[in-house]
Amino acid sequence: ELKVEQNPLFLSMQEGKNYTIYCNYSTTSDRLYWYRQDPGKSLESLFVLLSNGAVKQEGRLMASLDTKARLSTLHITAAVHDLSATYFCAVDKETSGSRLTFGEGTQLTVNP
Amino acid sequence: GAVVSQHPSWVICKSGTSVKIECRSLDFQATTMFWYRQFPKQSLMLMATSNEGSKATYEQGVEKDKFLINHASLTLSTLTVTSAHPEDSSFYICSARSGRVYTFGSGTRLTVV
Numbered sequence: 279e280l281k282v283e284q285n286p287l288f289l290s291m292q293e294g295k296n297y298t299i300y301c302n303y304s305t306t307s308d309r310l311y312w313y314r315q316d317p318g319k320s321l322e323s324l325f326v327l328l329s330n331g332a333v334k335q336e337g338r339l340m341a342s343l344d345t346k347a348r349l350s351t352l353h354i355t356a357a358v359h360d361l362s363a364t365y366f367c368a369v370d371k372e373t374s375g376s377r378l379t380f381g382e383g384t385q386l387t388v389n390p
Numbered sequence: 391g392a393v394v395s396q397h398p399s400w401v402i403c404k405s406g407t408s409v410k411i412e413c414r415s416l417d418f419q420a421t422t423m424f425w426y427r428q429f430p431k432q433s434l435m436l437m438a439t440s441n442e443g444s445k446a447t448y449e450q451g452v453e454k455d456k457f458l459i460n461h462a463s464l465t466l467s468t469l470t471v472t473s474a475h476p477e478d479s480s481f482y483i484c485s486a487r488s489g490r491v492y493t494f495g496s497g498t499r500l501t502v503v
Contacts, residue, residue, distance in 0.1 A: 309490060320396075320483050320497040321434075366433065370490060377424060378485075378492060380433045 280305050282369050284381035291357050292389050299352040299384045301367035310350045311368045311378065312341050321366065324352075357388045392418050394486045396495025403474055403502055411469045411498045413484030418493075419464035420486030425457070428481045428497075440467050474502040 281304040291297050301310070309328055313321040325334045327343035327350060334341050338361065340353045350367055364385045368378040393416040403409050413423060422441050426434040438454075440446040440461035448454045456478075458470040467486075471478055479502045484495040 311492070313494075318481075318499070321494045323492075323494075326491075370492075376422075376487065376490060377436065377439060382433050385431070 280307070280369060280371055280379045282367060282379050282381040284365075284367055284384050286384060287382055288385050288387075290387045290389060291354075293358055294356050296356065297354050299354070299365055299367075299386075301350040301352070301381055303348050303350075303369045303379075305371065306345070306348070307369045307371045308345065309370055310343050311370070312350070312352055313366045313368065315364045315366065315383070324365075354386075359388050359390060362386055362388045392486075392488065392491065392493040394420075394484065394493045394495040396484050396498060398498060399496060400499040401501070403500070405475055405502055406473055408470055408472045409474055409500060411471075411482055411484070411500075413467045413469070413486065413495050415465045415486040415488075415493070418486075418488050420467075420488055420493075421464070422487045423461055423467040424485040424487070424492075425459060425467075425469050426483045426485065428483060434483060437469075471500065474500070476502045478502050 283302045312324040315321050325341040330345040332343045338355045343350045364383045366383045368380045370378050395414045397412050425437045428434050437452045438446045438448045440459050442461050442464045446459035461467040483497045485492050
């Protein structure tokens, strides 16, 4: 059974600081997704990482994938309040019928 | 980009009534649609997977007679919560897959009173 674990689950940080959210998964997979969810809203796609060593950046967020370590990271640079949200990573595996398995989510609060 | 329309965005219903939630892929054909349920401050819980023209596959512990899923076309899937009770109150999200691209609907907040 494919398992996805995120840490930390809760993150409170000050504006201007940097931090990293980690996403570990239990079996081999070739595609990893990061999503953002605002309170009361659905999921917004941030990144899709397709291969080992993939790195993608959008604004203050940068995601990377190490398939050998079964680890993805979401790095936040110089956080701003607008980044406050819950971030989910998810993995799909073709042999599992190609459906997403989600991590528990990381609730990020950026304080002024 | 791909858009999935989900309606209604919120609904309040009385106990014992049924509620239907629609999920439409607007500009693509979805080979598979997924229905999730999300409790406050928790992750998404997959309820069922549906393919056009075939019966939905329900996850363990999800009552198929209570959560009826119909996937009549490549662009429309519906979830009907039958005989709703307060414990069915939750946030329901659909997702449509085309290839290995997943697009999420905007979600439906169901409150059963």
